[in-house]
Amino acid sequence: MSGGVDSSLAAALLAEQGYEVTGVMMRLWSEVAAGVESSNKCCSLEAVDDARRVADLLGIPFYLINVEQPFKQRVVDFTVASYLAGETPNPCVQCNRHIRFDYLFNYAMSLGADYLATGHYARVRRPDGNQSLVISPQSPRHPSVQPPSHHSLLTGLDPAKDQSYVLHVLTQETLARVLFPVGEYSKPHVRQMAAERGLPVASRHDSQDLCFLADGDYRRFLRDWTPQGAIEPGPIVDSGGRVLGRHNGLPFYTVGQRKGLGALATAPRSGAVAGVAAPEPLFVLRLEPASNTLVVGPAAELGRDHLTAHSVNWIAGQPPAGPFEVQVKIRYKARPAVATVAPLSDGRVDVRLAQPLRDITRGQAAVFYQGEVCLGGGLIE
Amino acid sequence: MSDIIYLDHAATTPVRPEVLEAMLPYFSQHYGNPSSLHSLGRATGKALRAAREQMAEVLGCAPGEIVVTSSGTEADNLALRGVALARRQRGEGQHIVVSAVEHKGILDTACHLRDHFGFELTVLPVDATGRVSPDDLGAAMRPDTAIVSIMAANNEVGTLQPLRALSAVCRERGVPFHSDAVQASGTLSLRVDELGVDLLSLGGHKLYGPKGVGLLYVRRGTPLLPQITGGSQEGKRRASTENVPYIVGLATALMLSQAERQTESVRLTAMRERLIDGVLASIPDAYLTGHRTERLANHASFVARGIEAEGMLIGLDLGGICASSGSACTSGAQEPSHVLTAMGVPRVDAVGHLRLSLGHSNSEADVARVLEVLPPLVSRLRAMSPFANT
Numbered sequence: 001m002s003g004g005v006d007s008s009l010a011a012a013l014l015a016e017q018g019y020e021v022t023g024v025m026m027r028l029w030s031e032v033a034a035g036v037e038s039s040n041k042c043c044s045l046e047a048v049d050d051a052r053r054v055a056d057l058l059g060i061p062f063y064l065i066n067v068e069q070p071f072k073q074r075v076v077d078f079t080v081a082s083y084l085a086g087e088t089p090n091p092c093v094q095c096n097r098h099i100r101f102d103y104l105f106n107y108a109m110s111l112g113a114d115y116l117a118t119g120h121y122a123r124v125r126r127p128d129g130n131q132s133l134v135i136s137p138q139s140p141r142h143p144s145v146q147p148p149s150h151h152s153l154l155t156g157l158d159p160a161k162d163q164s165y166v167l168h169v170l171t172q173e174t175l176a177r178v179l180f181p182v183g184e185y186s187k188p189h190v191r192q193m194a195a196e197r198g199l200p201v202a203s204r205h206d207s208q209d210l211c212f213l214a215d216g217d218y219r220r221f222l223r224d225w226t227p228q229g230a231i232e233p234g235p236i237v238d239s240g241g242r243v244l245g246r247h248n249g250l251p252f253y254t255v256g257q258r259k260g261l262g263a264l265a266t267a268p269r270s271g272a273v274a275g276v277a278a279p280e281p282l283f284v285l286r287l288e289p290a291s292n293t294l295v296v297g298p299a300a301e302l303g304r305d306h307l308t309a310h311s312v313n314w315i316a317g318q319p320p321a322g323p324f325e326v327q328v329k330i331r332y333k334a335r336p337a338v339a340t341v342a343p344l345s346d347g348r349v350d351v352r353l354a355q356p357l358r359d360i361t362r363g364q365a366a367v368f369y370q371g372e373v374c375l376g377g378g379l380i381e
Numbered sequence: 382m383s384d385i386i387y388l389d390h391a392a393t394t395p396v397r398p399e400v401l402e403a404m405l406p407y408f409s410q411h412y413g414n415p416s417s418l419h420s421l422g423r424a425t426g427k428a429l430r431a432a433r434e435q436m437a438e439v440l441g442c443a444p445g446e447i448v449v450t451s452s453g454t455e456a457d458n459l460a461l462r463g464v465a466l467a468r469r470q471r472g473e474g475q476h477i478v479v480s481a482v483e484h485k486g487i488l489d490t491a492c493h494l495r496d497h498f499g500f501e502l503t504v505l506p507v508d509a510t511g512r513v514s515p516d517d518l519g520a521a522m523r524p525d526t527a528i529v530s531i532m533a534a535n536n537e538v539g540t541l542q543p544l545r546a547l548s549a550v551c552r553e554r555g556v557p558f559h560s561d562a563v564q565a566s567g568t569l570s571l572r573v574d575e576l577g578v579d580l581l582s583l584g585g586h587k588l589y590g591p592k593g594v595g596l597l598y599v600r601r602g603t604p605l606l607p608q609i610t611g612g613s614q615e616g617k618r619r620a621s622t623e624n625v626p627y628i629v630g631l632a633t634a635l636m637l638s639q640a641e642r643q644t645e646s647v648r649l650t651a652m653r654e655r656l657i658d659g660v661l662a663s664i665p666d667a668y669l670t671g672h673r674t675e676r677l678a679n680h681a682s683f684v685a686r687g688i689e690a691e692g693m694l695i696g697l698d699l700g701g702i703c704a705s706s707g708s709a710c711t712s713g714a715q716e717p718s719h720v721l722t723a724m725g726v727p728r729v730d731a732v733g734h735l736r737l738s739l740g741h742s743n744s745e746a747d748v749a750r751v752l753e754v755l756p757p758l759v760s761r762l763r764a765m766s767p768f769a770n771t
Contacts, residue, residue: 111695111699
């Protein structure tokens with residue numbers, strides 16, 4: 001529980017259906033806990049109080065559990081390392097994989113829970129065809145004894161709020177024991193139901209991707225939390241290798257970015273030949289950490305029709321046979337694009353896009369869908 | 382609520398019915414200010430004097446040697462600040478000695494006197510069981526030592542200090558000796574002459590009295606600078622209108638608990654022993670913290686290695702058992718308890734500290750229930766996660 005509208009309503013709906021609900025908030029590692037002054041509301045004592053008030057209102061027990069150490073290790077350190085490796089990581093994916101649906105999930109199960117429920121906008125289709133909200137507390141206590149490959153992750157009903165992208169790391173084991181009560185509703189409906197129950201209606205949850213930052217400035221965070229010399233200025237080149245200028249440090253850039261390139265973004269300065277047509281806008285094409293080089297180019301060079309991904313999770317347990325057609329999302333807010341996926345060895349996949357796609361970025365997740373079913377995904381290489 | 386098993390008497394205790402009953406008339410019926418001349422004032426003044434006499438009888442001291450405070454922590458503050466500042470004013474010292482396992486009421490106050498008032502501070506080490514050595518105390522004493530404060534019994538691990546030997550060291554040198562006996566108040570003798578103390582802190586809510594009231598015994602002749610001024614109450618040592626219902630409650634609770642102290646100690650010790658033996662026999666890789674025998678009759682505390690206390694406390698709570706840990710994570714990062722650290726318990730072990738403290742409401746059935754719930758809970762938590770332990 002975050003104290004926000006989604007998890008509060010999730011708890012309320014389950015309690016109303018007769019579940020024996022226990023509220024939990026994770027105390028994650030954050031700069032604030034590490035002593036940095038903050039404007040960030042996540043994990044603040046205020047948020048804890050908000051969540052406690054909701055639990056009091058619902059009459060359920062509430063525990064603040066300390067997840068600082070695993071979160072620091074598996075999410076924060078991973079995120080920093082990923083940036084330093086020239087990637088643009090998605091910490092929420094990492095958190096769901098290692099913290100929420102692993103550490104917390106196992107913690108809850110070891111304390112005797114039957115399900116872990118969250119306020120995510122997604123749905124679970126169960127082997128009997130039921131979806132998350134329809135199953136009753138009288139159903140079998142341990143659904144994991146049911147045959148595998150029968151649970152599907154579906155997008156949330158509200159396409160604007162769908163969070164299945166960051167949930168593509170779920171497995172049959174976890175899906176059988178997670179509940180997403182608000183995934184059946186639109187955000188306005190959720191707010192309305194929360195208001196009807198006297199629950200808070202403001203959402204703190206989706207306000208920040210990087211919940212552990214004190215101020216939302218990831219560049220400042222990276223400067224403060226990496227060793228001296230880990231981030232150095234270096235050359236900006238075009239795809240022909242021509243040096244156009246200097247960058248401030250690779251982790252401060254991401255693919256498709258135009259802002260922050262300074263004067264370069266509109267007018268290459270050195271070596272510009274007189275008489276050249278009006279300068280084109282330049283974008284980040286890729287980051288080359290081995291040579292600390294930032295490669296830029298015009299919009300026309302941004303598109304790619306091919307990518308590979310590693311650490312792929314297939315929600316069904318294994319990939320469908322042979323190359324198959326999917327819709328792929330290459331970022332949380334990206335529009336799904338038609339592609340053909342061919343599983344490779346070592347949990348990797350080869351993805352051919354029907355149309356070239358901008359902003360394919362190392363470190364982001366590529367998540368595969370067939371209609372409303374989320375098949376799984378991996379990290380773009 | 383009746384099927385809740387309460388094993389956190391070291392944190393607080395319920396107000397017993399006799400105490401509540403004794404308090405009630407002094408809220409709305411006999412509400413006069415004891416300092417008032419009129420009949421209502423006289424009535425509460427009489428109750429106050431009676432309560433003070435009852436407390437004095439329990440402590441074996443004169444009624445005028447008792448200063449009622451708002452809590453044990455306030456009593457600790459008054460003792461340390463009051464004596465240290467008064468003796469320095471007289472040119473008698475500027476050095477404070479405390480033990481490393483004191484309650485924060487003493488430790489933080491001692492640090493405050495050091496950091497903001499220029500006192501020098503010696504923090505005495507403890508052995509692996511949490512005990513201070515009288516020899517160490519003797520070696521730490523200086524001609525300018527203003528006060529020594531060592532607790533009677535530790536709240537986290539239950540260890541009893543050798544108070545008589547420690548107070549003797551101070552007595553020889555004429556240095557006031559204070560002891561925080563808040564934890565010990567329900568099960569130990571509180572006769573101040575037997576303990577050899579010059580100052581003693583007690584709190585109402587650890588002995589089935591109300592929260593929000595405590596007392597400081599101050600041996601006649603001990604210099605004490607008041608910390609709350611504004612009236613002549615408590616012999617001019619602690620101003621403010623007396624909290625009559627709570628003082629009556631504290632006196633009643635003290636009397637009752639001391640009257641049944643010996644029989645209750647025997648009963649609690651037997652349960653404590655079964656609890657300790659049972660836990661150590663059924664949970665592998667667990668050990669007792671604190672002294673095996675020199676410990677509070679109601680206090681069992683353990684380290685279960687390889688897990689954090691949090692999981693045990695939540696699991697027990699979900700099973701209807703209230704327990705606690707010395708390693709409470711209050712705000713921000715989880716810090717291991719200063720008590721366990723001083724005893725040399727490694728940090729990785731200290732996070733798995735569990736405290737079970739017995740009391741009036743507990744029976745053998747409760748001990749059996751804990752022994753049924755705790756061992757499987759610990760093994761489930763241990764099996765939980767590959768990095769639960771890292």
